[in-house]
Amino acid sequence: MIDLLANGLVQIVQWKYLLPLLLGTVAGVIGGALPGVTITLTIIVVLPFTFGLDPLQGLAAMTGVYVGGSAGGLVTACLLGIPGTPSAIATTFEGFPMARGGQPGRAIWLGVWASFFGGLIGGAFLILVTGPLAKIALAFGPWEYFSLFILAMAMVAGLAEASLLKGVIATAIGLLITVIGTDPIMAVPRFNFGSEFIGAGFPFLPVLIGIFAFAQIMTDIEKMSAPKMAGAAGAAPSLRVAHLKVIGEILSRPFLLLWSSLVGIVIGVLPAIGGSAASVLAYDQAKKFSRRPEKFGSGVPEGIIASESSNNANVGGSLVTIMAFGIPGDAVTAVMLGAMTIHGITSGPLFMVKHSELAYGIYAAYILAHVLMVAVVWVCALFLLRIVNVRLAVLAPVVMTLCVIGAYALNNTMQGVYVLLLFGVIGYVLVKAGFPLAPLILGLILGDQIEINLIRAIMTDDNPWLFVTRPISGGLLLAAATSVGLAVWQHLRHQKKVAAAESEPNF
Amino acid sequence: MDTRRTAIVLAALGTALGLSTVAAAQSQYPERPIKMIVPWAAGGDTDNIFRPFAAELQKQLGQPVVIANVTGASGTAGAREARNSPADGYTLYAVHDYIHLTYYAGISDVKYTDFEPICLVAATPSVLTASPKTPWKSWQDLAEDAKKRPGQITVGATLGSTSHIFPAMIEKASGVKFKYVSYEGLAPRMNAILGGHVDLTDSNLTQKGSVEAGLLKFIAIASEQRTPEAPNVPTLKELGMNIVYEVVRGVMAPKNTPAAVRQRLDQACTKAVTEPAFAASMKAQGTAVAHKNSADYAKFLDKIDGDNKAIMADLNLLKR
Numbered sequence: 001m002i003d004l005l006a007n008g009l010v011q012i013v014q015w016k017y018l019l020p021l022l023l024g025t026v027a028g029v030i031g032g033a034l035p036g037v038t039i040t041l042t043i044i045v046v047l048p049f050t051f052g053l054d055p056l057q058g059l060a061a062m063t064g065v066y067v068g069g070s071a072g073g074l075v076t077a078c079l080l081g082i083p084g085t086p087s088a089i090a091t092t093f094e095g096f097p098m099a100r101g102g103q104p105g106r107a108i109w110l111g112v113w114a115s116f117f118g119g120l121i122g123g124a125f126l127i128l129v130t131g132p133l134a135k136i137a138l139a140f141g142p143w144e145y146f147s148l149f150i151l152a153m154a155m156v157a158g159l160a161e162a163s164l165l166k167g168v169i170a171t172a173i174g175l176l177i178t179v180i181g182t183d184p185i186m187a188v189p190r191f192n193f194g195s196e197f198i199g200a201g202f203p204f205l206p207v208l209i210g211i212f213a214f215a216q217i218m219t220d221i222e223k224m225s226a227p228k229m230a231g232a233a234g235a236a237p238s239l240r241v242a243h244l245k246v247i248g249e250i251l252s253r254p255f256l257l258l259w260s261s262l263v264g265i266v267i268g269v270l271p272a273i274g275g276s277a278a279s280v281l282a283y284d285q286a287k288k289f290s291r292r293p294e295k296f297g298s299g300v301p302e303g304i305i306a307s308e309s310s311n312n313a314n315v316g317g318s319l320v321t322i323m324a325f326g327i328p329g330d331a332v333t334a335v336m337l338g339a340m341t342i343h344g345i346t347s348g349p350l351f352m353v354k355h356s357e358l359a360y361g362i363y364a365a366y367i368l369a370h371v372l373m374v375a376v377v378w379v380c381a382l383f384l385l386r387i388v389n390v391r392l393a394v395l396a397p398v399v400m401t402l403c404v405i406g407a408y409a410l411n412n413t414m415q416g417v418y419v420l421l422l423f424g425v426i427g428y429v430l431v432k433a434g435f436p437l438a439p440l441i442l443g444l445i446l447g448d449q450i451e452i453n454l455i456r457a458i459m460t461d462d463n464p465w466l467f468v469t470r471p472i473s474g475g476l477l478l479a480a481a482t483s484v485g486l487a488v489w490q491h492l493r494h495q496k497k498v499a500a501a502e503s504e505p506n507f
Numbered sequence: 508m509d510t511r512r513t514a515i516v517l518a519a520l521g522t523a524l525g526l527s528t529v530a531a532a533q534s535q536y537p538e539r540p541i542k543m544i545v546p547w548a549a550g551g552d553t554d555n556i557f558r559p560f561a562a563e564l565q566k567q568l569g570q571p572v573v574i575a576n577v578t579g580a581s582g583t584a585g586a587r588e589a590r591n592s593p594a595d596g597y598t599l600y601a602v603h604d605y606i607h608l609t610y611y612a613g614i615s616d617v618k619y620t621d622f623e624p625i626c627l628v629a630a631t632p633s634v635l636t637a638s639p640k641t642p643w644k645s646w647q648d649l650a651e652d653a654k655k656r657p658g659q660i661t662v663g664a665t666l667g668s669t670s671h672i673f674p675a676m677i678e679k680a681s682g683v684k685f686k687y688v689s690y691e692g693l694a695p696r697m698n699a700i701l702g703g704h705v706d707l708t709d710s711n712l713t714q715k716g717s718v719e720a721g722l723l724k725f726i727a728i729a730s731e732q733r734t735p736e737a738p739n740v741p742t743l744k745e746l747g748m749n750i751v752y753e754v755v756r757g758v759m760a761p762k763n764t765p766a767a768v769r770q771r772l773d774q775a776c777t778k779a780v781t782e783p784a785f786a787a788s789m790k791a792q793g794t795a796v797a798h799k800n801s802a803d804y805a806k807f808l809d810k811i812d813g814d815n816k817a818i819m820a821d822l823n824l825l826k827r
Contacts, residue, residue, distance in 0.1 A: 137702075138702035139702060140702070141704035185689045200584060200587070325701060325722075326717075327697055455689065460688045
């Protein structure tokens with residue numbers, strides 16, 4: 001196996017393959033950095049260029065996009081507080097405050113190096129344990145998916161420091177948004193009030209950009225007239241970074257890195273969930289395990305490390321099912337599979353045996369793409385970091401315009417733009433009212449899948465106890481209950497502490 | 508006065524420009540990338556057939572043909588989007604028999620007559636496929652088991668579409684009763700059947716690799732004769748069921764797409780399907796190249812629409 005991988009690496013460092021890989025990585029970083037341009041969209045744009053290439057060249061280019069895209073997303077997340085791709089959602093929670101606090105370089109490089117290490121851990125799992133990992137994907141039936149999503153939401157609703165209730169309500173709002181449109185089984189229109197505008201439901205991306213970007217920019221603009229913020233005041237924030245120190249910061253938390261990567265891998269192996277959920281879940285875990293959870297939200301490195309290592313490890317995870325069964329786990333790997341088909345390569349369980357050179361070529365490309373990603377960001381960072389020095393009066397309209405174009409480009413219709421506007425307002429109101437956005441987004445991501453899997457489970461067998469009696473499903477539900485219990489307990493303890501501290505002088 | 512005159516001149520200029528662009532658009536079609544809506548997930552069988560086709564088509568047209576997977580609601584989301592797209596030849600719609608079925612099942616309000624037929628591309632015989640966790644070795648085993656426990660053997664299907672109709676025809680011909688579970692698209696169905704979360708599904712010869720690896724079982728194929736690709740799989744006809752069921756896939760354009768544009772597309776399609784590379788990739792997918800030009804495709808569509816309506820009525824699924 002090692003010699004096969006070595007062969008793959010030797011093959012991929014030839015210019016013939018290195019160049020498409022590099023170009024793919026650059027395209028990925030750029031596409032990932034633009035809010036509204038997803039990795040999927042970037043890969044679809046790249047796809048036609050790969051038709052004339054040999055299969056591995058094409059797949060190398062796409063692997064580059066996949067890896068580069070997740071790094072590009074973190075740059076926007078840190079500098080603008082907007083996830084450049086959905087999988088960078090949780091990076092905004094800590095990366096943006098850290099950048100605002102005068103350390104944009106540290107925030108970005110923490111993210112890049114965490115992506116690097118997370119990606120490599122994901123790669124190691126991909127190569128060493130593809131078989132057993134792929135079995136997890138098959139063991140998950142509709143019951144297990146449903147329970148996993150319940151666990152995910154239970155965990156993230158507990159994220160909200162201030163109020164578990166607000167977290168739960170935010171999750172519910174996210175779920176409710178997905179109910180509008182057509183039902184996912186029989187396409188019956190519902191809750192659309194006979195309107196064409198919402199007839200097909202709200203597309204995910206404009207809702208995401210609206211809630212994050214608009215709410216973020218509005219809050220920034222509010223502060224514009226106020227006296228200059230702490231960190232941003234005075235001289236330009238430091239753009240220089242001691243890379244060794246940043247790497248040290250990551251590697252001194254091996255448990256965090258490994259656990260976040262593992263979360264990413266498992267979510268990646270399971271089809272139809274994706275990097276955004278991985279990033280949010282890993283962030284939640286980091287906070288739960290942290291000795292200083294109250295600091296989260298103010299720019300702590302753990303949050304960035306968790307989010308970014310998990311979303312890159314996720315890429316490795318989603319390559320697992322395609323290698324093991326030829327079944328794509330997400331839209332990106334589906335396009336990669338399509339590219340293989342175009343070249344007449346039959347995917348499926350025998351892919352690794354029949355096309356081992358190609359398979360190990362992809363592994364090698366995946367590993368090398370991480371090195372290239374660091375190099376590409378290194379070069380780009382010289383320009384990108386200047387963004388923080390641009391005046392908000394200039395930056396805000398530019399970012400807003402980019403968001404609107406992104407929403408429009410989704411289907412080339414104005415519907416996306418109106419949805420963006422609508423959810424911009426909703427997001428702003430929710431932020432003002434103190435509702436956390438992460439649970440809402442997770443509800444939005446998982447809503448359709450929860451519904452589909454619940455219905456599938458009942459269609460397969462009308463016995464509802466199966467959710468509890470099937471071991472994996474039951475275990476996941478138990479974990480969900482424990483998670484809520486833990487959150488309530490932590491919350492009570494926190495309140496007691498606060499009460500004890502405040503009771504004497506004030507009340 | 509002056510401003511008014513300027514306005515008139517500008518308006519005239521604008522009209523002239525507008526007219527010239529219209530004329531240019533017709534003479535030089537295509538002058539920008541073309542979007543082909545595939546109403547199913549990327550990586551599914553329809554997607555896998557149209558991706559190599561799009562690659563050949565764009566060679567003929569000299570412009571990129573970009574696949575857009577618009578999924579959801581048994582393929583209805585993509586159909587609606589295609590219907591509502593401008594009829595300028597820059598949006599094409601990759602379609603198969605489901606358009607007739609979802610219409611008659613009352614799932615969709617989109618009918619094949621909402622589009623202009625361009626050409627028929629390929630035909631794929633359906634294969635009844637079983638999970639490796641099922642005990643059956645042959646159709647006889649399956650039929651016996653199904654008669655013992657009616658309504659308990661699960662079938663993963665896109666409800667109201669081909670993967671639902673095909674098993675339903677088998678139910679009717681053999682007198683068994685299945686239970687249907689909604690799994691939209693081939694990729695999710697394959698995941699479910701590999702994991703044993705459903706017992707049966709409609710698939711096709713693309714899954715040959717999984718069968719060879721012992722991860723799936725082909726029970727019977729719905730073609731006239733056994734296929735050289737899988738010579739051990741019996742036809743449904745041999746098993747005493749008079750069922751030949753192929754999923755035929757073609758390309759359409761929104762209603763009122765200009766005739767000149769349609770003709771250009773028809774020509775390009777005729778050339779694209781005869782490319783050896785396309786034939787090779789279809790063979791790899793257990794699919795036959797089945798070309799019909801737009802005139803023949805139109806007649807063919809009328810015929811299969813009637814057939815499908817009859818099947819739906821036969822199966823008591825007709826809602827329109």
